[in-house]
Amino acid sequence: METSPHIYIYPQQNPHPPYFFHHHHLSKEMQTIPWTLTTTSSHHHPNQLEPMFEKPLTPSDVGKLNRLVIPKHHAETHFPLVSSSSSSEKGGLTLCFEDESGKQWRFRYSYWNSSQSYVLTKGWSRYVKEKRLDAGDVVSFGRCRRDRSRLFIGWRRRDEAAASAAAAVVVGQTQGRRQQHGWGGDHPVIIESAVPQVYSKRLRLFGVNLDYYVTDRTEPDPVRTYQAYPRIVSIP
Amino acid sequence: METSPHIYIYPQQNPHPPYFFHHHHLSKEMQTIPWTLTTTSSHHHPNQLEPMFEKPLTPSDVGKLNRLVIPKHHAETHFPLVSSSSSSEKGGLTLCFEDESGKQWRFRYSYWNSSQSYVLTKGWSRYVKEKRLDAGDVVSFGRCRRDRSRLFIGWRRRDEAAASAAAAVVVGQTQGRRQQHGWGGDHPVIIESAVPQVYSKRLRLFGVNLDYYVTDRTEPDPVRTYQAYPRIVSIP
DNA sequence: GACGTTACCTGCGCG
């Protein structure tokens, strides 16, 4: 019986954000706990991070407009703006996020009637500048499951988006499973038949060197799965 | 003993605003009284104008922003905004100024928390338009010493600013005083050894023709001093 | 809509 671990790649139309798992972009505290991106698992680590959404930045998002447009459905799902009973209240509020270093970022969040869009304004340009974000780079948002008032923001470089599109990497055992190839199916694609250890820090994938973190998932069974969140280290 | 009047030029780092003394921009009533720019004299004509400050206009001050930024230290010195007991009150109020024709100008005056600056807003653009003010032109503010609720606003053209920098001209008598030359000392610089009469309307200074007004000052003694507020008439 | 008014926001220069 085959017991060596294999790596499966699940093709995803909307891959989960890998951002939060880049060790360079995670606070030390957050790096020490088991993370998961899944929102369907019924077994959560109390400090699990719940990813909310990510957005590839447009030129405007990183330009002189000093604002980030938040896609409406994400905004309304994750950052509801209560229209205050006070008429002077315009519904704008300040959201506070933690970044990979634990630094707090306060952004003004409001709805622009003129453009029918939700935006982060005040504070946003400082974030863009500090992280050296450029068009095509991706920002991700998440929150702590236990204390849902704790919000997180992360980012990754444009070039890393390719790795992101590679989707979740599932490390499991192949016993009895038929190996799948190709990107269209429901089943994982085995892209490498042997991985030295589950918590390997580096992976060569599609000719690209990746750093990644793996996190324990208790489902689905019978395949013990992990998710890896790759980050491009170098392109040979 | 030499008794003919001499003109002294006091070099000044911050020359007093000459604006209010341009007959073209002063009301007839104001032209008939002796003006002085000094705020230290103990003998004031009851209708004396106390100059407050002047500001060279920026492109923004005369542009589409429809506001004049008042330099903070001037604003806080001359136009204190009482922070109302009501928290919703932002301290905005309406200031009313008289111009050179006696016309009343009402400007909204308020503090912008966001930019930490004091501004004249509503009404300002009308003033800019009527006076045809452009970037570099200078506006001046003053108040009546006797009735300090009377505020005045004046202006002069950009090109007239050079004469302003010539500083105060002091007309006196040289008896017994050693003549000083150069700009660095505490003593006045005699720039012309004879002036036909104290109330001369024109002065040629540094190759520049100036119109000027002189005002009676009772101090300091023993030199009877005057202050002249020159305005460039032509540059040969 | 166009425009004016108010109320925000930020880069940058300067002391």
Next chain:
DNA sequence: TCGCGCAGGTAACGT
């Protein structure tokens, strides 16, 4: 060098 002031913006809304 770093905080502050302000020049130069934008957003929202009333008219």
